[in-house]
Amino acid sequence: MTRGRALSYRGLIVDFAGVLTTPLGPSVRAWCARQGLPADAWRRALVEDPVGRALYLELELGRIGQAEWNRRTAELIGVEPEDLMGRAHAEVRAEPAMVALVEAARAAGLAVALLSNSYGVDPYNPYTATGVWDLFDIRVISGEVGLAKPDPAIYRLTLERLGLPGEQCVFVDDFTRNLAPARELGITTVHADGPDAAARVAELLSLPLPR
Numbered sequence: 001m002t003r004g005r006a007l008s009y010r011g012l013i014v015d016f017a018g019v020l021t022t023p024l025g026p027s028v029r030a031w032c033a034r035q036g037l038p039a040d041a042w043r044r045a046l047v048e049d050p051v052g053r054a055l056y057l058e059l060e061l062g063r064i065g066q067a068e069w070n071r072r073t074a075e076l077i078g079v080e081p082e083d084l085m086g087r088a089h090a091e092v093r094a095e096p097a098m099v100a101l102v103e104a105a106r107a108a109g110l111a112v113a114l115l116s117n118s119y120g121v122d123p124y125n126p127y128t129a130t131g132v133w134d135l136f137d138i139r140v141i142s143g144e145v146g147l148a149k150p151d152p153a154i155y156r157l158t159l160e161r162l163g164l165p166g167e168q169c170v171f172v173d174d175f176t177r178n179l180a181p182a183r184e185l186g187i188t189t190v191h192a193d194g195p196d197a198a199a200r201v202a203e204l205l206s207l208p209l210p211r
Helices: 003-007 024-034 041-048 050-060 066-077 084-088 096-107 152-162 180-184 197-204
Strands: 011-014 111-116 138-141 169-173 188-191
Touching (some): 011 096, 011 152, 024 041, 024 084, 041 050, 041 066, 050 066, 066 084, 096 197, 138 152, 152 169
Parallel strands (some): 011 169, 111 138, 169 188
């Protein structure tokens, strides 16, 4: 990547969970252990159970609120519903290197956007709980806009709100299925598949390496 190409980037788009934060898995498994559940109980309910998958999609798209999701998903798992999402994600923290990268990008004059499939925000707001909400110029949250990754429409909306073409933006996500639609719009994508993700993005944008 030449420096001239790097200087053409004007926008950075960042996913939330597993990119801007520590991985969800350890927190969820620790919660399962505290509940006396199998370590994969959360995944089975949200991913393998068709009812659970449908409920999670409804939450992502803002068709149900987090409190309703808590109640109905708790029934599937067999636990108390109160603040279920918050309890399961209690050990999720902001990822310092990625936070430093976003701050450096913004300080360098890039427009920075949060693009997140929603967990809902009430009673547990993951964005304020991890302290990342104010890092961004714009925020596109699936539950607020009625669209979710990997729907190409949510990427187009993000570019529209940034006021930038895809060719001038970099997008970071930990799921490969979310990267392909961005590439189709000309966005440079980075798969956050390891601890060096922030450093790779910093190099791409010719920014100081985050520490």
